[in-house]
Amino acid sequence: MILNPNTKYDSGYEHDNVYGHALALLTRHLSRSEESDAVHLDLGCGYARIAEHLTSALGVQYVGVDGDSESVSAVRARGFEAHHLLFREEEPTCEALIRILAGRRVKSLSMLDTLEHLPEGDSVLRVIREIIRRHQAPAVISVPNVAHRDIGFRLALGQWDYTREGLLDYTHTRLFTRESLIRTLNAAGLHVIDSNDVRIARSDQHFPKTLPSLAEGASLHKLLSALREGVDDTADVNQFVVMVLAGPVSGRKPYLEENDQRVQRPFLSVVTRTQGLRPHCLIEAMTALASQTYRDFEVIVVGHKLSYEKQKRIERIIDDCPEWLRNVTRFVREDEGNRTRPLNRGFSEARGEYITILDDDDVPFAHWVETFHQIAEKSPGAILRAVSVRQPTVLVDIWGQKGVRAVGGFTPYPPRFDMLAHLVCNHSPPATLAFPRGVFHDLKLRFDETLTTMEDWDFLMRAAFIVGVASSEEITAVYRWWEGNHQSSRTDHDETEWRRNHDVILNKFDRLPIILPPGSASSIRRMHEATLGPRSESRHRELYRRCLSILTSTSWIVMAPLRWVSKYRGRPSPIAVHDLEGLTVDELENLLRELRSSTSWRLTRFIHRDVGS
Amino acid sequence: MDEFGTGGDQFRQPYIQVQSVLYHIEISSVVRSLESLSRAADLSIHKGECKKVSVIYGDASSSPCIDGAELERLRERFPALNLSYHFFGENLGSARGHNRLAEGATADYLLILNPDVVVCPNLFGHMLAPFASPRTGMVEAKQIPIEHPKEYNPLTGETGWATTACALTPRKLFHELGGFDADTFFLYCDDVDYSWRVREAGYKVIFMPAAVAFHDKRLSSQGRWRPTSAERYYSAEAALLMAYKWSRPDLVELLSGYFRNGGEDERRALKNFEERRASGKLPAPRDPAHAIGQFIDGMYALHRYPL
Numbered sequence: 001m002i003l004n005p006n007t008k009y010d011s012g013y014e015h016d017n018v019y020g021h022a023l024a025l026l027t028r029h030l031s032r033s034e035e036s037d038a039v040h041l042d043l044g045c046g047y048a049r050i051a052e053h054l055t056s057a058l059g060v061q062y063v064g065v066d067g068d069s070e071s072v073s074a075v076r077a078r079g080f081e082a083h084h085l086l087f088r089e090e091e092p093t094c095e096a097l098i099r100i101l102a103g104r105r106v107k108s109l110s111m112l113d114t115l116e117h118l119p120e121g122d123s124v125l126r127v128i129r130e131i132i133r134r135h136q137a138p139a140v141i142s143v144p145n146v147a148h149r150d151i152g153f154r155l156a157l158g159q160w161d162y163t164r165e166g167l168l169d170y171t172h173t174r175l176f177t178r179e180s181l182i183r184t185l186n187a188a189g190l191h192v193i194d195s196n197d198v199r200i201a202r203s204d205q206h207f208p209k210t211l212p213s214l215a216e217g218a219s220l221h222k223l224l225s226a227l228r229e230g231v232d233d234t235a236d237v238n239q240f241v242v243m244v245l246a247g248p249v250s251g252r253k254p255y256l257e258e259n260d261q262r263v264q265r266p267f268l269s270v271v272t273r274t275q276g277l278r279p280h281c282l283i284e285a286m287t288a289l290a291s292q293t294y295r296d297f298e299v300i301v302v303g304h305k306l307s308y309e310k311q312k313r314i315e316r317i318i319d320d321c322p323e324w325l326r327n328v329t330r331f332v333r334e335d336e337g338n339r340t341r342p343l344n345r346g347f348s349e350a351r352g353e354y355i356t357i358l359d360d361d362d363v364p365f366a367h368w369v370e371t372f373h374q375i376a377e378k379s380p381g382a383i384l385r386a387v388s389v390r391q392p393t394v395l396v397d398i399w400g401q402k403g404v405r406a407v408g409g410f411t412p413y414p415p416r417f418d419m420l421a422h423l424v425c426n427h428s429p430p431a432t433l434a435f436p437r438g439v440f441h442d443l444k445l446r447f448d449e450t451l452t453t454m455e456d457w458d459f460l461m462r463a464a465f466i467v468g469v470a471s472s473e474e475i476t477a478v479y480r481w482w483e484g485n486h487q488s489s490r491t492d493h494d495e496t497e498w499r500r501n502h503d504v505i506l507n508k509f510d511r512l513p514i515i516l517p518p519g520s521a522s523s524i525r526r527m528h529e530a531t532l533g534p535r536s537e538s539r540h541r542e543l544y545r546r547c548l549s550i551l552t553s554t555s556w557i558v559m560a561p562l563r564w565v566s567k568y569r570g571r572p573s574p575i576a577v578h579d580l581e582g583l584t585v586d587e588l589e590n591l592l593r594e595l596r597s598s599t600s601w602r603l604t605r606f607i608h609r610d611v612g613s
Numbered sequence: 614m615d616e617f618g619t620g621g622d623q624f625r626q627p628y629i630q631v632q633s634v635l636y637h638i639e640i641s642s643v644v645r646s647l648e649s650l651s652r653a654a655d656l657s658i659h660k661g662e663c664k665k666v667s668v669i670y671g672d673a674s675s676s677p678c679i680d681g682a683e684l685e686r687l688r689e690r691f692p693a694l695n696l697s698y699h700f701f702g703e704n705l706g707s708a709r710g711h712n713r714l715a716e717g718a719t720a721d722y723l724l725i726l727n728p729d730v731v732v733c734p735n736l737f738g739h740m741l742a743p744f745a746s747p748r749t750g751m752v753e754a755k756q757i758p759i760e761h762p763k764e765y766n767p768l769t770g771e772t773g774w775a776t777t778a779c780a781l782t783p784r785k786l787f788h789e790l791g792g793f794d795a796d797t798f799f800l801y802c803d804d805v806d807y808s809w810r811v812r813e814a815g816y817k818v819i820f821m822p823a824a825v826a827f828h829d830k831r832l833s834s835q836g837r838w839r840p841t842s843a844e845r846y847y848s849a850e851a852a853l854l855m856a857y858k859w860s861r862p863d864l865v866e867l868l869s870g871y872f873r874n875g876g877e878d879e880r881r882a883l884k885n886f887e888e889r890r891a892s893g894k895l896p897a898p899r900d901p902a903h904a905i906g907q908f909i910d911g912m913y914a915l916h917r918y919p920l
Contacts, residue, residue, distance in 0.1 A: 280823060283733050283734070283735070283825060284733070284757055284825050286733075287649070287731060287732070287733045287734075287757065287825050287827050288757060288758060288827055290645070290648070290649055290731050290827070291645060291649075291731040291827040291829060293641075293829075317734075320652065320656055320734035320735065321652065321734065322648040322649050322651070322652045322734075323648070323652070324648065363757050363758045364758070365758050365829075365831060365832075366827070366829040366831075367831065387834070389832065389836045394767075396767045396768075396822055398767070398768070398769065398770040398819075398820075398821060398822060398823065399739075399742045399743050399745075399770060399819075399821065399823075400742070401739055401742065401821070401822075401823035401824075402823060403755065403821070403822025403823040404755075404822060405760075405767060405822055406760040406762070406917070406918070407917060407918070408917075408918045409762070409836070409918040409919055409920055410832065410836035410837075410920075411836065412832075412834070412835065412836040415834055473834045474831075474834075475831070475832040475833075475834065475836060477758075478757075478758050
């Protein structure tokens, strides 16, 4: 079947290669056959190194089929039935296989590492479906994984090389990820019921060894790996090995059509979580949404652990909204988890290009969505950030109706997103942020459900480390700061719990590679200088002056040839004047010690009395 | 039985006229407001809180904000609102504009509303509730996202005055008091003055925080309200007129001193005030014992916090 003049595809059976994995799948689901006419049909059998193990384990007749005459002869020579057949159009192929079977019952079928070579692969899958449908048998199919990290990380740096065989065999006509394989199978009416993928951490595409995206010790590799491993579990899958059954044809094409490529989405999904404890606040939030100047958004109200009465109340509030807002709002019930779960639920339901959190006690200004849209136009794909003001509030009850009373003025949060300041604590309430859907739906970042507070900060930072933040200085939301006895996350969790969550988050930051925005080097330097303090600063100046005096002194300069010889003998290079600037007090002290004890300096003692010693 | 409110049998399901003065406003803002009013009216009528709601616009712009075809579309889209529209052909200001709109009104209550305000769905029920007391003369909705900082009683809602961004008052009382003092006030403080006259007549002004009205205002990056030049001028002018009308000549002198050395808007406001005084066009001072009017730190009530 696989016609490659440059290779024989004769791999032996191993329990951890595709043969072993395929057989493990079959034995997991099939018992040993007692029927004498039950066969296992192996399409694209090659040298059929699975045949002995398969017949022994399943008690079936082995029937191999391949387009390569040499391998068919070799299989027959080992005493197994094998047929020469080229897979072309659907109907003749199906008829030919039926003739080969000659009325025998198909107990199972396999097509291993073959589909990717077939120009008419979809037809062959339909043939497989027809045969296993008639016999109510399972089939095992395997294909190489084009989304193996070795391929992806090489391609990230522009490297793509076909090889004689392997993941990028030059005779491959189709390439598969897990998702595209499932789509292809479903289009042919085949449905995955189990899998047993072959995993190889370093594939045949792991070259060259020191490529920064591939080499395990390189920062770039660590960053890419952290991202890739978060997305799904296929980064180290060499071959997908799946068991399928015949079922309905999905109606989708095996490839993406134009509609799939450009899904119509609202600009923004607003996720509002509520416990139903403050319906009066939710009414305010919904009224503010009804006032938005830019309406390309949807609202997902996630009711968390609501009683029946509370749920009815929330649904009533949604139903009371103006028609257009009601039509873009949906209620989702979540009965599990802590306060973080509704965020994951809401984000997973979100259809928007960007997703924001509007808690039921937040109040956005009329240009809240519009401002996000303006930032997105300028910096697509970054986290969008505007500014909130904090306002202290209390709850009042007047004429039998609960209402919110502001008791203080507005305190704005910082106008720009400062990554370094955010490494210490959060300065961005949720309603000031809109996340590109990709961080949740593609990178698969999730709100950490082990956290009971500050889950938004943790998520923000993990997303910001990767996609960055684009800011607008517009104030677009009021963040309510509850005072008095009103229940809120501040009152629900004690100080110890807040501190514990804070520590957990800081530890998480330390485990992650971080991409800092431009300008961070200066910010860090300034922070470092500030920590030196005035006393350390004068000491720094003094040490700097002394080191500089030595390095620019006549005696040091005249001894340069000697140092060159030392360097030639493998001694470390002496420091250059321009490097002094970046040294700390400790480093300058060490350097001064080294300079004074150096041969150059000692040999010229008699001429450098003028230099600080 | 109360004099104006819902306590009377004939007013158990009152008729409310919503009235707004338009001045060069974008139609999209008006539509946004109508969408919310329509839903609020539907709900309120369905719940039996009121029997009818009508919306009347008076347009003080130099050319109509709403043309005939647009008006027809709006009437079709919002049948529950019994929409009517009058082009004034001149800039009457808010006080005279509202008086004009109230002239032929037959409704039990007038809801004075800024035309771009989006109301909460249960607005009418919440605002009618305090009229169960015969002593209620005016009810104000809470504005969001920038809540007005003036003090109100956190148990009863009683307050010194009500802004008319969204305020409800019995039509009969409005007419008895002569409506807004349009001869004195053009744009600002007509609501403070009307509120004080409501209280002077023995009624209460109630603030209802559960009744929510979204008024599209923005903050500066320092978190401060951003008044326009016109707002600075008219509020300066109104401040002088309020102090004069409510018998605080000492404040008139004090403000005059400030404004004389103030910005261009303030100096212009003072000049206008002095011209009116010279031509005898100032209102007759009232409340000589200062039982009603409050002037505290440049405001017309105690404020809970600076804004």
